[in-house]
Amino acid sequence: MTEMTETAAGWLSPEELSLMRERLPILYVDAVPVRADENGVVTHVGLLLRIGADGTVSRALVSGRVLYGERVRDALLRHLEKDLGPVALPRVPLSPQPFTIAEYFPTPGVTPYHDPRQHAVSLAYIVPVAGDCAPRQDALDLEWFTPEEAASPMVQQEMTGGQGTLLKQALAYVGRIV
Amino acid sequence: MTEMTETAAGWLSPEELSLMRERLPILYVDAVPVRADENGVVTHVGLLLRIGADGTVSRALVSGRVLYGERVRDALLRHLEKDLGPVALPRVPLSPQPFTIAEYFPTPGVTPYHDPRQHAVSLAYIVPVAGDCAPRQDALDLEWFTPEEAASPMVQQEMTGGQGTLLKQALAYVGRIV
Amino acid sequence: MTEMTETAAGWLSPEELSLMRERLPILYVDAVPVRADENGVVTHVGLLLRIGADGTVSRALVSGRVLYGERVRDALLRHLEKDLGPVALPRVPLSPQPFTIAEYFPTPGVTPYHDPRQHAVSLAYIVPVAGDCAPRQDALDLEWFTPEEAASPMVQQEMTGGQGTLLKQALAYVGRIV
Amino acid sequence: MTEMTETAAGWLSPEELSLMRERLPILYVDAVPVRADENGVVTHVGLLLRIGADGTVSRALVSGRVLYGERVRDALLRHLEKDLGPVALPRVPLSPQPFTIAEYFPTPGVTPYHDPRQHAVSLAYIVPVAGDCAPRQDALDLEWFTPEEAASPMVQQEMTGGQGTLLKQALAYVGRIV
Numbered sequence: 001m002t003e004m005t006e007t008a009a010g011w012l013s014p015e016e017l018s019l020m021r022e023r024l025p026i027l028y029v030d031a032v033p034v035r036a037d038e039n040g041v042v043t044h045v046g047l048l049l050r051i052g053a054d055g056t057v058s059r060a061l062v063s064g065r066v067l068y069g070e071r072v073r074d075a076l077l078r079h080l081e082k083d084l085g086p087v088a089l090p091r092v093p094l095s096p097q098p099f100t101i102a103e104y105f106p107t108p109g110v111t112p113y114h115d116p117r118q119h120a121v122s123l124a125y126i127v128p129v130a131g132d133c134a135p136r137q138d139a140l141d142l143e144w145f146t147p148e149e150a151a152s153p154m155v156q157q158e159m160t161g162g163q164g165t166l167l168k169q170a171l172a173y174v175g176r177i178v
Numbered sequence: 179m180t181e182m183t184e185t186a187a188g189w190l191s192p193e194e195l196s197l198m199r200e201r202l203p204i205l206y207v208d209a210v211p212v213r214a215d216e217n218g219v220v221t222h223v224g225l226l227l228r229i230g231a232d233g234t235v236s237r238a239l240v241s242g243r244v245l246y247g248e249r250v251r252d253a254l255l256r257h258l259e260k261d262l263g264p265v266a267l268p269r270v271p272l273s274p275q276p277f278t279i280a281e282y283f284p285t286p287g288v289t290p291y292h293d294p295r296q297h298a299v300s301l302a303y304i305v306p307v308a309g310d311c312a313p314r315q316d317a318l319d320l321e322w323f324t325p326e327e328a329a330s331p332m333v334q335q336e337m338t339g340g341q342g343t344l345l346k347q348a349l350a351y352v353g354r355i356v
Numbered sequence: 357m358t359e360m361t362e363t364a365a366g367w368l369s370p371e372e373l374s375l376m377r378e379r380l381p382i383l384y385v386d387a388v389p390v391r392a393d394e395n396g397v398v399t400h401v402g403l404l405l406r407i408g409a410d411g412t413v414s415r416a417l418v419s420g421r422v423l424y425g426e427r428v429r430d431a432l433l434r435h436l437e438k439d440l441g442p443v444a445l446p447r448v449p450l451s452p453q454p455f456t457i458a459e460y461f462p463t464p465g466v467t468p469y470h471d472p473r474q475h476a477v478s479l480a481y482i483v484p485v486a487g488d489c490a491p492r493q494d495a496l497d498l499e500w501f502t503p504e505e506a507a508s509p510m511v512q513q514e515m516t517g518g519q520g521t522l523l524k525q526a527l528a529y530v531g532r533i534v
Numbered sequence: 535m536t537e538m539t540e541t542a543a544g545w546l547s548p549e550e551l552s553l554m555r556e557r558l559p560i561l562y563v564d565a566v567p568v569r570a571d572e573n574g575v576v577t578h579v580g581l582l583l584r585i586g587a588d589g590t591v592s593r594a595l596v597s598g599r600v601l602y603g604e605r606v607r608d609a610l611l612r613h614l615e616k617d618l619g620p621v622a623l624p625r626v627p628l629s630p631q632p633f634t635i636a637e638y639f640p641t642p643g644v645t646p647y648h649d650p651r652q653h654a655v656s657l658a659y660i661v662p663v664a665g666d667c668a669p670r671q672d673a674l675d676l677e678w679f680t681p682e683e684a685a686s687p688m689v690q691q692e693m694t695g696g697q698g699t700l701l702k703q704a705l706a707y708v709g710r711i712v
Binding site: 100112165168169172175177 | 703
């Protein structure tokens with residue numbers, strides 16, 4: 001999950017956020033960007049490419065915090081626009097029901113999801129994206145994978161914190177498990 | 179639910195369909211056409227208007243049979259195109275999971291759903307429609323209602339066979355229950 | 357939603373919780389306790405009865421905060437035991453997917469849900485309860501209602517903060533909307 | 535899927551069923567029997583063991599046809615009792631919403647599911663089973679597997695018609711994907 005750059009904007013000081021991260025579960029959203037054909041069959045999954053300071057390649061879902069006073073669907077749109085650019089044309093789901101929730105714990109092994117910084121509970125949604133994606137911020141690129149590729153060990157091992165598992169759950173939910 | 183005009187095309191003779199309707203539950207799809215704003219909030223629900231031989235007004239969801247060898251998502255698209263015209267631009271859900279199922283029994287009262295012709299089990303989906311709708315066949319018009327109007331007694335009493343209940347379940351599912 | 361008595365236990369001081377409530381959405385769970393027959397048909401819904409200092413009667417779902425380091429299913433069980441007693445035998449859902457989420461805002465009207473104290477986002481689950489319920493803490497009683505009674509204006513107007521709406525969504529989800 | 539022994543009871547002659555199987559999609563239910571701990575975490579999945587005339591071992595979900603005039607939840611219970619015996623104590627889901635649908639086509643490759651006899655559309659449910667299971671009919675045994683074992687290639691290759699995929703979808707839905 002991306003670092004909270006919005007804290008820099010003054011909504012919450014980094015010190016306050018640090019404190020709260022040790023006291024409360026933090027509410028997140030995870031979005032799985034997908035391309036679908038005209039019959040609604042998912043053909044591709046989009047993953048953000050990041051390269052760490054040490055050159056490590058990692059791939060990630062669109063993910064981020066829900067702010068105070070912000071609706072979940074607005075948080076989804078904000079993070080999608082932040083990560084995919086202004087013309088990605090994401091279609092936020094009509095139902096607020098997530099396809100699953102991911103409970104990221106600071107201690108590995110409690111659940112399949114892990115975030116060393118905090119206890120985060122994420123509402124996970126599948127979001128069809130119809131437009132052009134131009135990743136911004138710290139992501140280098142957005143790459144599209146077929147369901148088979150996305151579930152392959154090669155891609156799975158480039159995903160961290162259990163997001164590979166979450167991606168496979170999304171594929172199962174749309175009937176594209178392999 | 180509309181009469182099976184496709185039987186005229188020879189896929190199944192009317193006699194065969196009649197026989198089977200007394201022996202097997204028939205698989206249907208129900209689609210609730212909706213308009214949503216850019217944040218994914220459902221703003222309107224579309225209902226087909228029909229006028230009976232006796233002048234009775236009734237309103238209906240898009241509904242119809244799944245054919246032998248046809249995928250559920252293809253049946254959904256076929257009925258949406260048949261009832262809303264070729265430029266309605268429906269977006270079939272990515273997940274095959276229906277938001278509920280409706281079990282229409284020939285005997286009223288077994289479930290909230292009733293179809294005097296048959297025992298039909300319908301997979302129900304909410305389908306955003308972005309384009310222009312031009313009802314064809316036996317429907318006179320497609321009218322858009324706000325969630326409040328759609329759940330009102332006036333509209334509810336114009337729906338038959340329990341489709342008013344199914345419509346309220348759809349509104350509940352998208353968080354627009356009133 | 358009930359006041360956070362667990363803060364008294366020292367997990368979070370009342371001052372800290374107050375501060376955080378102004379800065380972050382707080383993660384909650386809502387549980388709708390139900391009785392079902394042997395075929396899985398929901399026959400009754402359980403509501404907590406509370407009497408305010410001014411004598412006002414109100415009815416509520418089982419509801420409460422998810423603590424730091426606590427899994428959602430453990431939070432559900434803790435609040436169910438706190439509100440229904442130790443021999444209620446609740447059956448926590450196998451899937452972590454809530455049937456919906458309820459976004460309680462401090463400002464009324466943003467969503468159907470309202471909590472003057474905070475911005476809370478609640479994961480809502482339906483929980484069959486097989487044993488005997490003995491409400492504890494600040495609840496006077498747990499009363500069982502048929503789906504028809506639960507959706508009636510009389511019961512609905514005794515529910516606050518939008519929980520009446522959430523209850524109707526639960527009834528719709530189990531096919532008992534009326 | 536098991537052969538329709540109920541046809542022998544006269545509800546539908548084998549000839550009639552054969553005819554209909556070439557003309558209509560046949561409505562099925564698939565049940566994934568599971569054991570869960572007291573917190574609702576799925577610990578085991580139950581699979582029926584069958585040995586073919588040629589000695590081939592295969593493993594299967596509980597599966598069968600919905601009869602004319604039968605509610606889906608009654609069909610689920612009937613097949614569970616038929617396959618697991620009278621004291622299995624299955625808990626049929628409260629919501630009629632299946633976790634997914636499986637479209638079995640007579641032609642392989644249209645979907646992940648395949649049934650050479652027919653086009654069947656199956657509503658799939660996860661069913662916790664609390665009692666003792668004593669398989670009857672043509673099943674030799676019911677064996678319990680951990681989620682890891684159930685998703686392993688060894689077990690997956692003993693499942694036919696795409697039921698291995700359906701099983702993995704069930705595991706993903708309850709958060710036990712591996």
